[in-house]
Structure formats: structure tokens, C-alpha cells
Amino acid sequence: MLTKRIIPCLDIKDGRTVKGVNFEGLRDAGDPVELAQRYTQEGADELVFLDITATKEKRRTLVKLVSEIAATINIPFTVGGGIKSVSEIEEILKSGADKVSLNSAIVRDPDLITRASDAFGSQAVVAAVDAKRVGDHWEVFVKGGSEPTGLDALEWIEKTENLGAGEILLTSMDRDGTKSGFDLELLAEVNKRVTIPVIASGGAGTIQHCCDAIEIGKADAVLAASIFHFREIEIHDLKKLMAKNGIAVRTLTT
Numbered sequence: 001m002l003t004k005r006i007i008p009c010l011d012i013k014d015g016r017t018v019k020g021v022n023f024e025g026l027r028d029a030g031d032p033v034e035l036a037q038r039y040t041q042e043g044a045d046e047l048v049f050l051d052i053t054a055t056k057e058k059r060r061t062l063v064k065l066v067s068e069i070a071a072t073i074n075i076p077f078t079v080g081g082g083i084k085s086v087s088e089i090e091e092i093l094k095s096g097a098d099k100v101s102l103n104s105a106i107v108r109d110p111d112l113i114t115r116a117s118d119a120f121g122s123q124a125v126v127a128a129v130d131a132k133r134v135g136d137h138w139e140v141f142v143k144g145g146s147e148p149t150g151l152d153a154l155e156w157i158e159k160t161e162n163l164g165a166g167e168i169l170l171t172s173m174d175r176d177g178t179k180s181g182f183d184l185e186l187l188a189e190v191n192k193r194v195t196i197p198v199i200a201s202g203g204a205g206t207i208q209h210c211c212d213a214i215e216i217g218k219a220d221a222v223l224a225a226s227i228f229h230f231r232e233i234e235i236h237d238l239k240k241l242m243a244k245n246g247i248a249v250r251t252l253t254t
Contacts, residue, residue, distance in 0.1 A: 003248045005045035005221035008228045040073045042235040051081025070096020103128040104142035117164030127160035132173040161194045172202035179205025187217025
């Protein structure tokens with residue numbers, strides 16, 4: 001049985017880890033290299049690094065910081081933010097990332113998914129989708145959640161799989177930072193439409209929320225930030241209770 005993954009997320013601004021609510025009101029959460037080391041030791045299955053202002057500020061991801069983090073961890077590492085070409089993807093992968101997360105760039109240029117997948121394999125290409133409920137559907141937003149696209153999120157996610165994405169990083173903008181639980185309806189709808197793994201993001205506040213994302217929303221992994229950064233939930237405790245609920249998780253051998 002495939003184990004479900006616990007993935008801390010490092011949202012990076014000006015070289016520091018930050019966290020906000022609904023993509024706004026950012027506060028400092030610590031040094032990203034130190035946090036990455038801590039999460040590796042605590043049993044995180046993967047790590048996601050998102051340079052959240054790179055696209056809005058029209059600059060590239062912090063490659064040097066990516067290299068520093070990659071040198072200190074031994075778990076799969078996904079990097080996103082401001083990446084918009086195959087050559088930039090190659091640079092990020094050569095810096096130590098295992099996967100790249102693409103969001104704004106693939107909305108502008110959907111074929112980038114295919115070009116990246118052909119060059120590096122679909123397992124290295126994560127389609128990140130920031131979805132917000134608008135009326136009776138979910139809409140895709142880009143540029144760090146600041147710009148609506150008019151795209152229906154469910155249709156767009158289906159398209160990203162067809163173009164060659166190997167994984168979906170699905171963030172509910174409505175739930176982001178609220179600690180009110182994942183958007184289970186959104187997760188379940190997405191999982192009805194795709195066969196590739198879906199990472200649930202946005203809303204984690206309790207261990208039960210994480211279990212619900214997997215058991216009800218059918219997520220393959222749960223991603224969270226502030227509950228881990230500020231030690232509201234320890235990864236070890238989360239995995240212990242998930243296992244108690246019958247969810248297959250990787251446990252530390254030490």
C-alpha cells in the first residue's frame with residue numbers, strides 16, 4: 001500500500017519563511033534552512049519551497065537558497081515560484097530540487113507542462129493550482145493568488161494531467177491559513193477527475209483535518225505550514241494518530 005505523505009511548506013519572501021491568512025497578512029516564521037533541517041529530522045516525507053512573491057515581482061526563484069536547503073536534507077524537495085521556462089526548470093533541478101511546482105507560467109503557456117515533462121519526466125512536474133470559490137464553481141488564481149484567470153479550476157486540473165503533469169498541488173485560497181480544515185468538497189471533486197496524486201493544501205489546523213483530507217477528500221498527501229512552523233502539531237504525533245486511524249504512513253526508523 002502506498003503511504004500517505006506529510007509535507008511541510010516553506011513559503012519564502014525576501015529569503016525568510018513567512019505565513020499569512022488567505023494569502024495576505026504575512027508574518028515571519030523563521031530561517032528556511034533551519035526549518036528544512038528540522039522537518040527532515042522530524043520525519044517529514046517531502047518538503048515544498050514556494051517563492052511566493054517571485055512571479056508578482058517578476059524575478060526568478062532564489063536558486064542559491066534552494067541549493068543551501070537541498071544540501072541539508074535527504075527527502076524529496078519541490079520548488080516553485082517564478083519558474084517559467086525549461087531552462088529555468090533545469091537550473092532548479094540541478095540546484096538540488098527533485099520536482100518543480102508550476103503555477104502562473106503554465107496558465108500563460110500550458111504547453112510548458114508538456115515540454116517540461118518530456119525533458120525531465122512527468123514525476124518532476126507538479127501543477128500547482130490556487131483555487132477560490134466564485135459563485136457555484138472554483139476559479140484558478142495566479143500571481144500568488146492576486147489575479148483571477150477566469151479558468152474553471154476542475155477543468156484546468158484535468159487539462160494539466162492530460163498535458164503531462166505528474167502531480168497536483170491543490171491550494172484552497174478560501175481555507176489558506178484559516179486552520180478551519182481542508183476544502184473536502186473541492187478535493188473530492190478533483191480526485192474524481194484525475195488519476196495522478198493530489199496534494200491537499202490550505203486549511204490544516206488539527207490532526208483530524210489531515211485525516212479527513214485523506215479519508216474523505218481522497219488526497220494522496222497533506223501540505224501544511226503554520227501548524228508545523230509554530231509547533232502547534234508535531235509531525236511525529238500527526239503520523240502516529242494517522243496510523244491509528246488506519247492511514248498508511250512512513251514512520252521514522254530511529
